[in-house]
Amino acid sequence: MTTYYSKITGWGMYVPERVLTNHDLAQMVDTSDEWIVTRTGIRERHIAADGEATVSMALKASEKALEVAGITAADLDLIIFASSTPDYLCPPASSLLQDRLGATKAGAMVLVAGCSGFVYGLVTASQFIQTGLYQHILVVGTEKLSWAVDWSDRNTCVLFGDGAGAVIVSRSLEPGGLISARLGSEGAEGDALIVPAIGSIEPLTPEKIERNEHKIRMDGRRIFKFATQVMVDAVVDVVSAAGLTINDIDLIIPHQANERIIDLAVRRLGVDRSKVLINIDRYGNTSAASVPLALCEALDQGRIQPGDRIVMVAFGAGLTYAACLWEWQGAETREEPILVSNWPISETLRERLQQMRVAAWRAQTEARAKLSDATMAVMLPLYTFRKGVKKRLGK
Ligand code: ACO
Numbered sequence: 039m040t041t042y043y044s045k046i047t048g049w050g051m052y053v054p055e056r057v058l059t060n061h062d063l064a065q066m067v068d069t070s071d072e073w074i075v076t077r078t079g080i081r082e083r084h085i086a087a088d089g090e091a092t093v094s095m096a097l098k099a100s101e102k103a104l105e106v107a108g109i110t111a112a113d114l115d116l117i118i119f120a121s122s123t124p125d126y127l128c129p130p131a132s133s134l135l136q137d138r139l140g141a142t143k144a145g146a147m148v149l150v151a152g153c154s155g156f157v158y159g160l161v162t163a164s165q166f167i168q169t170g171l172y173q174h175i176l177v178v179g180t181e182k183l184s185w186a187v188d189w190s191d192r193n194t195c196v197l198f199g200d201g202a203g204a205v206i207v208s209r210s211l212e213p214g215g216l217i218s219a220r221l222g223s224e225g226a227e228g229d230a231l232i233v234p235a236i237g238s239i240e241p242l243t244p245e246k247i248e249r250n251e252h253k254i255r256m257d258g259r260r261i262f263k264f265a266t267q268v269m270v271d272a273v274v275d276v277v278s279a280a281g282l283t284i285n286d287i288d289l290i291i292p293h294q295a296n297e298r299i300i301d302l303a304v305r306r307l308g309v310d311r312s313k314v315l316i317n318i319d320r321y322g323n324t325s326a327a328s329v330p331l332a333l334c335e336a337l338d339q340g341r342i343q344p345g346d347r348i349v350m351v352a353f354g355a356g357l358t359y360a361a362c363l364w365e366w367q368g369a370e371t372r373e374e375p376i377l378v379s380n381w382p383i384s385e386t387l388r389e390r391l392q393q394m395r396v397a398a399w400r401a402q403t404e405a406r407a408k409l410s411d412a413t414m415a416v417m418l419p420l421y422t423f424r425k426g427v428k429k430r431l432g433k
Contacts, residue, residue, distance in 0.1 A: 044164035044215035045367050047174075048109070048206035050102025051334035052095050053084040053199075053321065060196070067192040074196045079297025083199025083322030085184045091125045092202075093134045096180040099202035099330075100139060103176065107206040111139040114206075115172035117146040118163055120155030120179040120326040122355060123186050124148065135178070144176070152231070153293050153354025154221075155179055155326035156203070160350070161362050163207040164216035170209070178204040179326035186233065188253035197295070198254075199322035203330020214365035217347070218279040220272045227357040230260040262299060265353045267407075269293075269303040272361035273351050274403050280363050281392055283399040284309055286347060287363075289336060293352035294318035294328045306407045315341070325354060344368025 059082045060071035074080055086095065096119065104111060117139075119132035126134075132146035151158040156179030163175040180202035187195050207215075235242050235251035242252060269292065277284055284307055292300050297318050304314050315332045324331060329350050336342050344366055351361040 040170065040211070042168050042170050043210045043213055043367070044167040044207050045210035045212060046205045046215075046364075047208040047210075048103040048105070048107025049204065049330070049334045049337055050099045050104075050106060051201070051203045051331050052098035052102070053201040053331070054086045054090055054095070056085045056087055057082050058085045058199075063196055066189060067195060069192045069196055077296075077298070078197060078322075079300075079316070079318045080196065080322045081319045083320075083324075084201055086182050086200045090182075090200075092121055092123050092180050092182045093125050093131050093138065095182065095200065095202040096121075096131070096135050096178045096204065097138050099180065099204040100135065100176055100178050103178075103204040103206050104139075107174070107208065109174055109206065109208075111141040112143065113174050114139075114141040114144040114176050116163070116166060116175045117141060117144050118149050118159040118175060118177045119146070120149045120151065120159045120177070121181055122150055122152055122155070122325060123180075123182045131180075139176075141176070151223075151326075151354070151358045151360070152356050153295065153323070153325040153328060154352040154356070154358040154360040155354070156329045157350050157352045157360035157362055158221055158358070160205070160207065160364075161216065161219040161221060161360070164219075167207055167209045168216070173209045175207045176204060177207055177330075178202065179328070179330045180204075181325040181327050183254075183323075183325060186254050188250045188255075190250070191253070193258060194254050194256050197323045199324050201321055201324040201327040201331050203327050203332075203334050205330060205333070210367065212367045214367040217363040217365055218276045219362040220275040220279075220360065222268065222272065222359045224264070224268075224357050224359075227260065227264060228355075230257040230264070230357060231255075231355040261353075261357070262296065264357055265295065265299045266302045266306070268353050268357075268359040269299070269351050269361075270306045270403065270407055272359050273303075273307055273349055274400055276349060276361045276363040278396045278400055280347075281389075281396060282347070282363075283396055284403075285399075287349050288313065288343075288346040289341060289348045290314045291329055291332045291336060291348060291350045292316075293323075293354065294321065294332060295323045295353070302410065306410055307403055308406060328352070342366050
């Protein structure tokens with residue numbers, strides 16, 4: 039039986055022209071550039087123009103991806119559209135995009151998994167490819183979060199931005215592509231990020247609109263704690279499932295929600311920061327568009343080379359999380375199998391050594407995470423106490 043591999047053959051991104059800086063936001067709510075930069079790493083974000091919506095942004099990113107792949111929309115077998123901010127509840131954004139692209143033979147579906155949606159989509163697409171069923175699949179992550187944000191709530195409005203990122207996943211005989219994946223969900227934590235008033239549970243009333251219940255509500259601290267934990271666990275899972283350690287990874291592309299979340303996760307993993315893509319300063323949190331925007335930038339900057347192993351990892355509304363390990367294929371087909379090592383030892387012994395190496399790294403990462411949790415448990419009450427004293431003294 040033929041073995042098929044998934045291969046990213048095209049990519050494209052789009053962000054709206056309009057830039058909203060932290061200084062602009064400071065004119066709208068009680069915040070400052072200094073607070074936003076130090077607490078989140080965000081300096082500016084892009085905001086959709088009037089008349090610009092999720093599907094129109096996705097269209098631009100998808101057209102670029104098709105062009106890079108050298109195929110037309112008519113070649114697409116499937117469209118997977120990751121988004122939580124569709125143009126309409128019905129019809130699905132995926133079908134609107136399929137029509138506007140002219141993807142006449144493609145099936146189309148929306149994938150809603152919050153900010154993890156694009157990684158979920160990439161893993162889903164790879165299954166259709168690896169079984170041999172499909173040849174070309176468009177996976178697109180797009181959000182118009184400026185529509186979903188309560189612009190009077192400083193806890194959330196400083197975080198989000200609009201944008202679109204797309205890839206073409208194609209069937210290939212060249213080894214590589216998706217190596218391992220971890221998809222997860224902790225539904226019990228769902229109310230940490232919720233739009234309470236839109237949905238079938240209760241009718242939307244003028245009173246609810248008045249209270250801005252049709253906009254995003256978020257418990258930032260709860261998500262922060264969840265995110266740092268699941269990002270580390272999911273990365274460890276996909277890396278060790280591939281029989282590798284973190285040192286074998288060339289680039290980590292994390293969901294861009296908060297630079298502090300990324301920093302903490304990276305420290306716990308013991309990864310050199312130069313191996314982590316961070317672009318949150320220019321885009322903010324674009325939810326399902328965040329990972330593909332970062333991937334596109336990494337590719338356009340030449341930060342990904344054939345043979346590189348990349349980990350993409352995200353978390354988001356649900357609360358969901360997802361990670362995948364992707365090996366980047368080059369243009370040429372490899373005819374010779376790659377030898378992991380040329381030591382004159384038996385294959386079994388080599389495998390055992392590799393398993394020991396992976397187990398040692400896993401234990402090291404877990405210990406580092408426990409230590410950093412313990413440090414936070416001691417420091418947080420001290421910090422809160424100091425803040426309380428300062429408040430009472432009126433400083
Ligand atoms: N400007 C100034 N002050 C602010 C702002 C702001 N924009 N927002 C909150 N504050 C204040 C708070 O009111 C609070 O004041 P108080 O101490 O007087 O009560 C103080 O700053 C500290 O607030 P914290 O919530 O403790 O701030 P923290 O350091 O936790 O940062 C943040 C908040 C940035 C939201 C952080 O918790 C975070 O990033 N959490 C994760 C959020 C996230 O990832 N969400 C999306 C996930 S899903 C998806 O990506 C769609």
